Amino acid sequence: xxxTTQPPSMDxxxxxxxxxxxxxxxxxxxxxxxxxxxIHSQGPQYIIHGLKNNETNEMASLIITEDRKSSTLILPxxxxxxxxxxxxxxxxxxxxxxxxxxxxxxxxxxxxxx
Amino acid sequence: ETGVTQTPRHLVMGMTxxxxxxxxxxxxxxxxxxxxxxxxxxxELMFVYSLEERVENNSVPSRFSPECPNSSHLFLHLxxxxxxxxxxxxxxxxxxxxxxxxxxxxxxxxxxx
Numbered sequence: 237x238x239x240t241t242q243p244p245s246m247d248x249x250x251x252x253x254x255x256x257x258x259x260x261x262x263x264x265x266x267x268x269x270x271x272x273x274x275i276h277s278q279g280p281q282y283i284i285h286g287l288k289n290n291e292t293n294e295m296a297s298l299i300i301t302e303d304r305k306s307s308t309l310i311l312p313x314x315x316x317x318x319x320x321x322x323x324x325x326x327x328x329x330x331x332x333x334x335x336x337x338x339x340x341x342x343x344x345x346x347x348x349x350x
Numbered sequence: 351e352t353g354v355t356q357t358p359r360h361l362v363m364g365m366t367x368x369x370x371x372x373x374x375x376x377x378x379x380x381x382x383x384x385x386x387x388x389x390x391x392x393x394e395l396m397f398v399y400s401l402e403e404r405v406e407n408n409s410v411p412s413r414f415s416p417e418c419p420n421s422s423h424l425f426l427h428l429x430x431x432x433x434x435x436x437x438x439x440x441x442x443x444x445x446x447x448x449x450x451x452x453x454x455x456x457x458x459x460x461x462x463x
Contacts, residue, residue, distance in 0.1 A: 279454030
């Protein structure tokens with residue numbers, strides 16, 4: 237799996253957009269980008285994933301650069317409840333009966349301020 | 351609202367005790383996972399059951415023993431643990447294929463004295 241690099245911490249004002257970067261310069265053509273977050277003392281929560289097109293769901297948007305070497309998770313209107321550790325994971329999507337083997341790094345601690 | 355539940359949420363045990371952690375998923379998934387998260391460390395994958403068969407055992411000490419009686423239930427049996435086993439134990443489930451989208455439970459906070 238491709239290695240990812242994320243800033244250790246970021247701050248954001250409540251109501252503003254939070255843009256969390258992830259570098260994955262060694263990503264392969266069949267590897268997806270997944271984002272999870274973990275609010276303090278809770279289990280991780282799946283947010284979004286994508287291959288090469290930008291993706292949006294009710295939680296966030298994922299922007300992947302054209303060369304796929306980096307991506308940005310966007311929380312359009314951050315709230316205090318978005319304070320969490322955000323993990324960017326690159327992984328080949330399992331096929332057949334294969335399960336998903338996620339490798340979590342240290343992630344980015346996002347702190348949303350009032 | 352999570353579709354994965356874990357009990358107990360907190361557990362304190364001595365090194366000679368035997369206890370079990372329980373996980374139940376209500377999402378109709380066919381794969382279940384145990385992760386360990388120690389303080390200041392990333393999540394570590396411990397065990398994976400896919401289609402009720404154990405498919406991964408990441409060099410976990412034998413004092414941890416998983417059990418998956420059916421696709422909805424997963425247990426982690428604990429015996430003669432060490433203080434360094436104190437951690438947050440997380441259960442997750444997913445559908446296979448496509449198991450990268452995993453749904454996690456709230457975890458069991460374990461303290462070994």
